[in-house]
Amino acid sequence: MSVAAILKHKGARVETVRPNxxxxxxxxxxxxxxxxxxxxxxxxxxxxxxxxERDILHALAKHGTGALHRSIDEVMTRDxxxxxxxxxSADLMEMMTRGRFRHVPVVxxxxxVGIVSIGDVVKRRIEDSELxxxxxxxxxxxxx
Ligand code: AMP
Numbered sequence: 001m002s003v004a005a006i007l008k009h010k011g012a013r014v015e016t017v018r019p020n021x022x023x024x025x026x027x028x029x030x031x032x033x034x035x036x037x038x039x040x041x042x043x044x045x046x047x048x049x050x051x052x053e054r055d056i057l058h059a060l061a062k063h064g065t066g067a068l069h070r071s072i073d074e075v076m077t078r079d080x081x082x083x084x085x086x087x088x089s090a091d092l093m094e095m096m097t098r099g100r101f102r103h104v105p106v107v108x109x110x111x112x113v114g115i116v117s118i119g120d121v122v123k124r125r126i127e128d129s130e131l132x133x134x135x136x137x138x139x140x141x142x143x144x
Pocket of ligand 1: 036050051052053054055056076077079080081099100101102103104105112
């Protein structure tokens, strides 16, 4: 299953944020959209970071509620691992397991074209194995 196929199913919408937004603004954004991470974009629309609920948790542990007034570029991860449309769900699982994160932005050239979460990958893999199980059952029943 390719990243392109996963995005076709879930859509290309990505929640993004500017680096000068406050942590409070991103808390509101993540909460209202029921998501765990947003991609941070620079002035030219390029990916410059990712901020997840984990970063916000760490900032709160370190600075208390004062963290909410800090800017996103103080808490985001800058070294972003991204993937391409041609990568597979197995590639994504390896990236996520090795890097210990649950979100991977999808880029084509410099352009952000989607995001895949661990939930999207697991959902697709369960659907695929259900389809395979169904096909096997049909095959066995017909063969009998
Ligand atoms: P997550 O599991 O996605 O909530 O993220 C856990 C940590 O990894 C946080 O510090 C994130 O900023 C960071 N992170 C999330 N996604 C990525 C990614 N694709 N590349 C690099 N770091 C990431």
